[in-house]
Amino acid sequence: MGSVTTAASMRSSTLLETSCGYLLQELKLIWDEVGQDQLEREKTLLEMEQECMEVYRRKVDNANISRSRLHQALAESEAEFTHLLVSLGERSLPGRPEKMMGTLKEQLDSITPALREMQLRKEERVKQFQDVQKHIQKISAEIAGQSEHDNSLSEVKINENDLSLNKLEEYHIELERLHKEKGDRLLKVDGYISALYNLSTTLGMDSSKIITNVHPSLDGSSGKQPKNISDDILTRLNETVESLKGEKQKRLQKLEKLGKALTNLWSIMDTPYEDRRQFSHATDFISISAAEISRPGSLAVDIIKQAEAEVERLDQLKARKMKELFIKKQRELEEICRKTHMDMPLQSEMDNIMNLIKSGEIGHAELMKTMDGQISRATEEASSRKSIMEKVEKWMLSRDEERWLEEYNMDQNRYSVSRGAHKNLKRAERARITVNKISALMDSLIAKTRIWEEERKKIFFYDEVKHSDLLSLKILYNWLEMMIWEYVNRL
Secondary structure, eight states, rough: HHHHHHHHHHHHHHHHHHHHHHHHHHHHHHHHHOOOOOHHHHHHHHHHHHHHHHHHHHHHHHHHHHHHHHHHHHHHHHHHHHHHHHHTHHHHTTOSEEEEEEOOOHHHHHHHHHHHHHHHHHHHHHHHHHHHHHHHHHHHHHHTOOOTOOOOOOOOOOOTTTTOOHHHHHHHHHHHHHHHHHHHHHHHHHHHHHHHHHHHHHHTOOHHHHHHHHGGSGGGGGGGOOOOOHHHHHHHHHHHHHHHHHHHHHHHHHHHHHHHHHHHHHHHOOOHHHHHHTHHHHTTTTTOGGGOSSTTTTOHHHHHHHHHHHHHHHHHHHHHHHHHHHHHHHHHHHHHHHHHOOOOOOOOHHHHHHHHHHHTTSSSSHHHHHHHHHHHHHHHHHHHHHHHHHHHHHHHHHHHHHHHHHHHHTOOOTOOOOTTTTHHHHHHHHHHHHHHHHHHHHHHHHHHHHHHHHHHSSSSSSSTTTTTHHHHHHHHHHHHHHHHHHHHHHO
């Protein structure tokens, strides 16, 4: 092909020389005919030569510029091709020779298809990177709790210097990890929502309102809006679940306490089964764990309020019954004390028990224990005083006989013959025998009382009179006895 080009150039040069020679001959003929001066002729020929040189120079310069542009285009193409190979992680393009031959245009024409092929590959690879990175950004935003319309989300930026398959695989691995994390978070959210629903249903609360308060996207009625699965939402869901669990435990303990109170009150009040059945749900939760309770509304506020109202009603009824019981036991205790002439219980102590009944600070069992204990102690003390009381009774009878004898001796007609005089005389004889024993009876009574006090380590009272005061009675009795006998002797 080079020889053909050379022959064409030679023909073009020969043709040019022939044309120029012919024109030059024609110009000489014209000058000869005109009679052109030789100097003018040389000057014109010189100008023609310079003009030809300028035309040639422009053509050569244009050819140089064209060649430089071809060199630059070839270099840029080769550089871009090499950069594409590197960025796409390719070693070479199949079918493209390692070393290019031929003219610049031939070389440029040779690399252009390969470069276009690599450009198409790059465009396809960029689309793949954009797709996977968009998915990564979207899922990362969901995990972070950001909306798709959040202005903080920037456009995906592709690093076109590294579009290798290895890098793409790294993005795919990251996307797969994010998909798994998203799935795990959705499972956690669904678990929390299920727990919230069950807890709120058991507590008689509006589950939809509770869930919406955490975040509107968690409610199933939010349409296509994806669920917020951010760390903050997971934390708030966990806190809400724990709060409801605490409320459930608190209500269970309260209802369990109410159930025990109802059971105790029913037992005390002998409540019929029909009346108990209405509140059997309260007693069902005694000794049961919170995890075992799932019946809807079983721990609702209304249920607890109903149980509280029933306990309050029974408490008031129990208080009335306990007052009646207390008064009955108090009278029984007072009767024991009255019969045995013991001290009555302190009024302040009885008033204190009554105040405890009114305030509800003392239970039925404790009241029974307290009053039965006092009655038992009073009964036991009455039994220990029995022998002393028998002597006291005997002493009092003796004193009655003594007073009768005194009146009898003062009667001027005691010896007259009248109806019943004989009986009175015999009684007087018996009375004198009895009166003579009073002193010994008093000594025995005082001795027994002292022994009783030493054993009990307490003072013996008889109708609030100390036993030591009985000594004074003995002295008074001896004095009266002496005065009576003096009076009788004077008669």
